[in-house]
Amino acid sequence: MDFKDYYKTLGLERGASEDEVRKAYRKLARKYHPDVSKEADADQRMREINEANDVLRDKEKRAAYDQLADHVARGGSPDGSFRPPPNWDEGFEFHRGANQGPADHADFSEFFSSVFGAAERRGAQRRNYRARGEDHHAAIEIALEDALNGAEREITLRSQELDAQGRPEFKTRTLSVKIPPGVHPGQYIRLAGQGMPGHGGEPAGDLYLEVRIAPHPLYRVEDRDLYMTLPITPTEGALGAQVKVPTPGGGVVEVTVPPKARNGLKLRLKERGLPGKPPGHLYLLLEIALPPADTDAARKAYEQLAQAAPFDPRRHLGV
Known part of the structure; x- marks a missing residue:
């Protein structure tokens, strides 16, 4: 039987605080819980995470486990396998945590049973077990x-x-x-x-x-703020314009696009995001959409624009 590194299971250092243990467990539980996880080994990982959390969140168990870890670090068993040393649990009184009932450790590892199983059974016989259920x-x-x-x-x-x-x-x-x-x-x-x-x-x-x-066809959510890409024409971006914009609540507002507007310019509609205290905002990210040159008239208009307003967007490249 191999010694189990519960700190490694939760991605923690040995000196981790109780709060760090709690946060690490919640993070891993969200990833591997069978209700939400798509990982192939989610069930096995969740059992390992629960086992490590059961030990490290309990002060008595953790102290005893650390003592065992020191024993292993000093050489442990001569053949390299792990066996608890005689009377290793003397001085410790183990109890099931606030989320454990009489059979809640049934699917824990052989290592856990050999280390804590008998001691927990002795503790359970000495008292009537009362505990709030697990969140x-x-x-x-x-x-x-x-x-x-x-x-x-x-x-x-x-x-x-x-x-x-x-x-x-x-x-x-x-x-x-x-x-x-x-x-x-x-x-x-x-x-x-x-x-x-x-x-x-x-x-x-x-x-x-x-x-x-869930993803929305118009809006992207960040905290309580909403973001929407607002397409505008080159003329609207160059000269400015009043454009109509749908709002998340189902209404329509008129927004001023300033002259000389460029791609990525951000306009804010105050308190048009998710409700709250304070409410979020709706941000409009301008995106200049080029009309297609798919007709003779459109191509002629582009040619006339090139002659009337020569423009080199690559002049900063120096070529």
């Missing part, structure tokens, strides 16, 4: 219109649970979610009591849904 994380993709106006949607989630024999299995459930106006990418919607059940009469954990906004 769960998942993702929800919504339309931009839902973020603007709010909505109520149903989502279907898959989660891994243990059957009566302690074997892991996937279960599906459908939940109704209220989406408040103004949610933006990366924000979390909390569903109280929809996480894992508690133990010993303690409440269930919560479910946190990370908001993702």
Whole structure:
């Protein structure tokens, strides 16, 4: 049996703080959770991540694990394999964390069972187990219109649970979610009591849904701000113009394009983005669209423009 490096599993250094452990676990859980992950080895990786998190977030387990790691670093077993030294856990009282029930470690590794299994069973016999349920994380993709106006949607989630024999299995459930106006990418919607059940009469954990906004044909979302590419003609860019622009709320506004406008110029429509405190803005990125020279009249107009207003866009190249 090999020694498991739980710090490496979570991408951490040994001196990582409790907050760093928590953040690393949440980041990896969002990537490998079976509800959202497309990775081929997501189930196995998620088990490894849960196991490492179970140990490193618990002060007693972590202290004992670090002591074992020091033993391994000093040479460990003579044949190179890992075996816990006799009475290694003396002085430590292990307990299941706030998200663990009697069989929640059933799919953890042989290494975990050999190190912590017996000690946890002894601890469980010494007390009545009470703990709040574990918080769960998942993702929800919504339309931009839902973020603007709010909505109520149903989502279907898959989660891994243990059957009566302690074997892991996937279960599906459908939940109704209220989406408040103004949610933006990366924000979390909390569903109280929809996480894992508690133990010993303690409440269930919560479910946190990370908001993702589906691509929109007109607008790109950044936090609460919206960006839209606004095509203009060369004449409108050169001379200035008043052009009509659709807004995310469904209306139309008239925007002033200033004279001598160039590609990429950014115009701001104040507080026309996602609602909130403060509300976001709508930014218009100007893009000069060239009329096609697909008729005799169009080609003649281009020839006349070239003669009337000679222009060399490559003069700065020095060739």
